[in-house]
Amino acid sequence: MGVAIDVQGLTKSFGSQLIWNDVTLTLPAGEISVMLGPSGTGKSVFLKTLVGLLKPDKGSIVINGADLVTLKEHDLYEVRKLFGVLFQDGALFGSMNLFDNVAFPLREHTKKTESEIRKISLEKMELVGLQGAEDKLPGEISGGMRKRAGLARALVLDPEILLIDEPDSGLDPVRTSYINQLFIDLNAQIDATFLIVTHDINTARTVPDNIGLLYHKHLAMFGPREMLLSSEEPVVRQFLNAQTVGPIGMSEEKDADELAAEAASGQQLPPLPPIAPQLGTSNGEPRRGERPAGEWCRANGVIPPPGSFQGPHTSVQVPERTLDQRPELDVGASLDHGAAS
Amino acid sequence: MNVLVSPLKQAGAFFALFLDVMRALPKRPFQTKEFIQQCWFIASVTIVPTALVSIPFGAVIALQLGTLTRQLGAQSFTGAASVLAVVREASPIVTALLVAGAGGSAICADLGSRKIREEIDAMEVLGISPIQRLVVPRVLACMLVAVLLNGLVSVVGVAGGYFFNVVIQGGTPGAYLASFTALAQLADLWTSEIKALLFGLVAAVVASYKGLTAGGGPKGVGDAVNQSVVITFMLLFVINFVVSAIYFQVVPQKV
Ligand SMILES: Nc1ncnc2c1ncn2[C@@H]1O[C@H](COP(=O)(O)OP(=O)(O)O)[C@@H](O)[C@H]1O
Ligand SMILES: [Mg+2]
Numbered sequence: 001m002g003v004a005i006d007v008q009g010l011t012k013s014f015g016s017q018l019i020w021n022d023v024t025l026t027l028p029a030g031e032i033s034v035m036l037g038p039s040g041t042g043k044s045v046f047l048k049t050l051v052g053l054l055k056p057d058k059g060s061i062v063i064n065g066a067d068l069v070t071l072k073e074h075d076l077y078e079v080r081k082l083f084g085v086l087f088q089d090g091a092l093f094g095s096m097n098l099f100d101n102v103a104f105p106l107r108e109h110t111k112k113t114e115s116e117i118r119k120i121s122l123e124k125m126e127l128v129g130l131q132g133a134e135d136k137l138p139g140e141i142s143g144g145m146r147k148r149a150g151l152a153r154a155l156v157l158d159p160e161i162l163l164i165d166e167p168d169s170g171l172d173p174v175r176t177s178y179i180n181q182l183f184i185d186l187n188a189q190i191d192a193t194f195l196i197v198t199h200d201i202n203t204a205r206t207v208p209d210n211i212g213l214l215y216h217k218h219l220a221m222f223g224p225r226e227m228l229l230s231s232e233e234p235v236v237r238q239f240l241n242a243q244t245v246g247p248i249g250m251s252e253e254k255d256a257d258e259l260a261a262e263a264a265s266g267q268q269l270p271p272l273p274p275i276a277p278q279l280g281t282s283n284g285e286p287r288r289g290e291r292p293a294g295e296w297c298r299a300n301g302v303i304p305p306p307g308s309f310q311g312p313h314t315s316v317q318v319p320e321r322t323l324d325q326r327p328e329l330d331v332g333a334s335l336d337h338g339a340a341s
Numbered sequence: 342m343n344v345l346v347s348p349l350k351q352a353g354a355f356f357a358l359f360l361d362v363m364r365a366l367p368k369r370p371f372q373t374k375e376f377i378q379q380c381w382f383i384a385s386v387t388i389v390p391t392a393l394v395s396i397p398f399g400a401v402i403a404l405q406l407g408t409l410t411r412q413l414g415a416q417s418f419t420g421a422a423s424v425l426a427v428v429r430e431a432s433p434i435v436t437a438l439l440v441a442g443a444g445g446s447a448i449c450a451d452l453g454s455r456k457i458r459e460e461i462d463a464m465e466v467l468g469i470s471p472i473q474r475l476v477v478p479r480v481l482a483c484m485l486v487a488v489l490l491n492g493l494v495s496v497v498g499v500a501g502g503y504f505f506n507v508v509i510q511g512g513t514p515g516a517y518l519a520s521f522t523a524l525a526q527l528a529d530l531w532t533s534e535i536k537a538l539l540f541g542l543v544a545a546v547v548a549s550y551k552g553l554t555a556g557g558g559p560k561g562v563g564d565a566v567n568q569s570v571v572i573t574f575m576l577l578f579v580i581n582f583v584v585s586a587i588y589f590q591v592v593p594q595k596v
Contacts, residue, residue: 080466085463088459
């Protein structure tokens with residue numbers, strides 16, 4: 001059913017280089033959270049710390065009552081079985097074909113027969129639209145397919161927590177929409193806790209239930225989607241709206257002089273854009289973690305920007321049986337399942 | 342400060358990996374398939390260059406010794422001296438060169454590229470120890486191949502020496518062969534193989550360490566390979582010296 005991750009006072013540095021300091025947040029069970037941040041702010045490091053691949057300097061990460069930071073190696077391997085992780089480029093094993101990659105965790109950790117393994121693996125590959133590509137090697141396929149294969153592999157052990165590193169990097173906007181829709185539908189199906197790390201603002205605005213922003217070596221804000229999207233806090237508002245006016249500059253941060261000059265020149269922050277409706281499941285059924293549009297704003301007396309939550313409760317329309325027919329550069333043309341015409 | 346601390350830290354981390362490998366050695370299931378694949382892979386990148394290096398190496402030794410023994414008037418010992426030189430020193434050195442330069446660099450490049458593709462991280466997240474799964478079979482394979490290579494170099498080197506001495510320099514075959522056992526003894530061969538075993542171990546662990554700690558993209562892997570070869574060379578030559586020194590202390594020599 002998904003488990004919560006409770007992060008308290010987490011600090012990480014490499015040698016003398018501080019990555020982030022005192023990060024405290026709770027990823028609510030079964031909900032989708034997005035961690036946003038400019039490149040190089042340590043989003044990937046955060047994700048790897050959450051699975052215990054990197055040891056933080058301070059703080060705790062509590063899952064099901066166990067603190068990951070102090071766990072022994074053996075117990076850590078146990079806790080990791082709760083996780084599915086999709087790394088930035090899929091992290092497939094280069095020497096195995098896609099099917100063996102997806103079947104790998106089942107072969108390692110279960111006593112299932114080969115035919116059961118085959119059934120589950122093919123099911124997950126179909127879920128991400130990869131049927132017919134079982135025999136391809138990771139080196140022969142496009143980045144988008146590698147990501148989806150990595151996702152299928154992360155899913156075979158029915159994880160309670162799914163961590164996803166930049167699903168949208170290197171994908172065109174259309175495929176980004178497809179993969180985002182896939183996350184929403186997956187979350188509805190498996191109820192796992194999702195954490196998506198990204199710097200894609202569009203993903204952050206429409207997909208998650210919660211948003212966090214890592215900026216300047218700390219967690220600037222974490223909370224429900226509507227809280228951040230209606231926030232007047234300069235950093236949050238600048239990043240979520242991709243504006244040049246604000247504290248974030250081309251380099252790490254604008255220096256004080258520049259900020260003062262900006263203030264003196266009376267430059268006005270542009271008004272907040274309307275909050276887009278959240279992406280819905282493709283079959284229209286609500287997810288467990290989904291909250292009605294505008295609920296947070298009403299509960300907290302915040303007036304959302306005019307025009308918010310307008311438009312239908314959208315989802316990318318992925319018609320039945322077409323996941324597998326999505327165009328793909330490398331193999332799409334050769335995959336013909338007969339149902340296309 | 343940093344100049345001192347950083348190499349010490351590296352040495353510490355290297356030693357930690359070494360201990361991890363030792364601890365993972367008895368763990369089941371043993372990765373037989375990976376072990377065999379790695380043996381084949383390491384052998385395939387080292388055998389041909391080894392043979393090609395050891396022929397001229399044996400010839401040079403035969404040439405030097407042939408001339409030297411004639412100058413000293415000890416032609417009858419040409420065979421004995423060349424066997425001794427080849428088995429005791431030349432073949433471990435050639436093995437070290439090839440194990441570090443070809444075997445170690447291949448291991449390091451392989452693990453390094455897996456590291457930067459995050460395959461290693463993925464493996465750990467899937468609850469599988471990369472040390473047990475990847476490093477242990479490579480270390481064992483490298484040790485086995487090193488021992489075999491050392492044997493190969495000895496044979497090819499001695500054969501090269503024979504060819505050079507008998508065919509080119511016109512020595513007598515009988516005298517060459519008969520003098521084999523005059524100075525050399527079985528302990529020489531054992532020592533030589535023990536050296537090779539240690540070379541394989543150290544080369545594989547250094548290469549694995551460098552590969553698993555590679556970072557910073559493809560260039561990082563290149564740097565890691567480079568450093569791994571240089572470090573391995575230095576360590577192997579030190580080990581070669583130490584084992585030889587111990588050998589002369591422990592094993593009584595023929596007179
Ligand atoms: N294993 C590591 N050793 C040292 N520095 C690292 C390591 N991993 C990441 N870093 C540094 O941490 C910073 C944040 O990296 P990363 O988490 O990849 O950023 P991003 O937010 O773009 O994912 C970078 O400056 C990077 O150089
Ligand atoms: Mg990253």
